[in-house]
Amino acid sequence: MKRQLPLRKRVALAYGLVGMVLSLCFGVATGFIVADYEVFMLEAMLEGQSRHFIEELERNPDAELPRSPAFSVYREAEAPEGLRNLPEGVFDLEDQKDMHVAAYGPPGQRVVLMIDIGRVERLEEYLLQLFLLILAVGVVVSAWLGWVLSGRTVAPVLQLADAVDALPVTPVQTRLAETMSRDEIGRLAGAIDRYQARLADADASERAFFADASHELRTPIAVIQGAVEVMRDDTEASAAQRARLARMERGLAELGGLLEALLLSARGLPPQRDSIHLAEDCRRALQRLDIPGLDAPRRIRLEGEGPTALAAPQRWVDGILLVLFQRLLVSSAQTEWLGQLDADGLLLRPAQATAAGSGSGARSDLGLGLVFVERLCRALGWRLERGEGDAGLQVRLRIPPGA
Known part of the structure; x- marks a missing residue:
């Protein structure tokens, strides 16, 4: 795609071109006017002088006529060869630069005038130089005015762009x-306001839908959870039945965590903040996942303390940790994990002993399904990073300083 000049430069260039065109029109018009005025004045002056000398010769036939290099008057019979028998009017002398000849009067009384208009020609050259100067100054001044005026014109657009850039991610x-004037810029700002309002309404409708859906799904899940607990307490259940019940319980726990994350995301980030000790919250989340088939406290070993004074909603942190641990444990069969708590947050990777043992370590291509967790992390200013380390898949819950 061809790169265009910025709007302000294009406006300044347009002003410069307009100034050049206007200066050219002014110069050309002035040149034509000066040329026509020169001919008109020369004819009027020579005709007037001719009438004067004809009247002078009528009164005094022997009157002495003026003769000089710049202006000479002749009786037609005394005129130089080639200037006799001329029709009335003003003529150029081709063999003498800047010299003009005029012949006026009736036959027998006609006089011939010769005049040097070199000074007038030099004045025309001076006017040409002045015209070129005016052309250059006109272009420069026009471009400068275009730059200044375009800057003032574009300033509201830049102000509006900065205001739009400063808008948060959420509608x-x-x-x-x-804050804008009532013109085209104000109309554009109004269109952005209306579009933002529609986005906010759509976002509110989406949040309300997810909140209602998560609430409505809690009831059947609670019913199923109660039925599973009753069946698990049945002393006559076989080992195969208990294994199936444990699997159902793990699925219900996972679904409950996902619904909690969905509900929190739908409600949006609350204004209140709690003091969070990341290591304690991780241990509490592992205890909540101490159910048959997961054995979270055994399979995830924590090291370190990590941040001890985070400011975040407690329910959000619990939801993030629960879903994160659940997805890791469910997706990686019997893999044991090491959770390293440091100043950057939490790093989860397969334990070295497991990675080097039977070869059942976690693969880097596992689909963990952490969409809700990533959404909650983004709202808190945290980052969830997935990659591949020496032992396989590793997940980093990065908490920037001051988040």
Whole structure:
């Protein structure tokens, strides 16, 4: 795609071109006017002088006529060869630069005038130089005015662009039109305000839908959970039945964690913050996942303390850790994990003994399904990073300083 000049430079260039065109028109018009005025004045002056000398000769036939290099008057009979029998009018002398000849009067009384208009020609050359100067100054001044005026014209657009860039990721209603003038820029700002309002309404509708859906799904899940607990307490259940019940319980726990994350995401980030000790919350989440088939406290071993004074909603942190641990444990069969708590947050990777043992370590291509967790992390300013280390898949819950 061809790269265009910035709008301000294009406007300044357009102003410069307009100034050049106007200066050219002015210069050409002035040149034509000066040329026509020169001919008109020369004819009027020579005709007037001719009438004067004809009247002078009528009064005094022997009157002495003026003769000089710049202006000479002759009786037609005394005129130089080639200037006799001329029709009335003004003529150029081709063999003498800047010399003009005029012949006026009736036959027998006609006089011939010769005049040097070299000074007038030099004046025309001076006017040409002045015209070129005016052309250059006109272009420069026009371009400068275009630059200044375009800067003032584009300034509201840049202000509006900065205001739009400063908008948060989540849709919010704006009042940009109130800060703009009531012109095309204000209309554009109003269109952005209306679009933001539609986005905010759609986001609110989406949040309400997810919140209602998660609430409505909690009831059947609770019913199923109660039925599973009753069946698990049945002393006559066989070992195969208990294994199936344990599997159902793990699935219900996972589904409950996902619904909790969905509900939190739908409600949005609350304004209140709690003091979070990341290591304690990790241990508490592992204890909640101490159910048959997961054995979270045994399969995830924690080291270190990590951040001890985070400011975040407690329910959000619990939801993130529960779903993260669940997805790791469910997706990686019998893999044992090492959770390293440090100043950057939490790093989860397969334990070295497991990775080097039977070869059942976690693969890097596992689909963990952490969409809800990533959404909650983004809202908190945290980052969930997945990659491959020496022992296979590793997940980093990165908590920037001050988040």
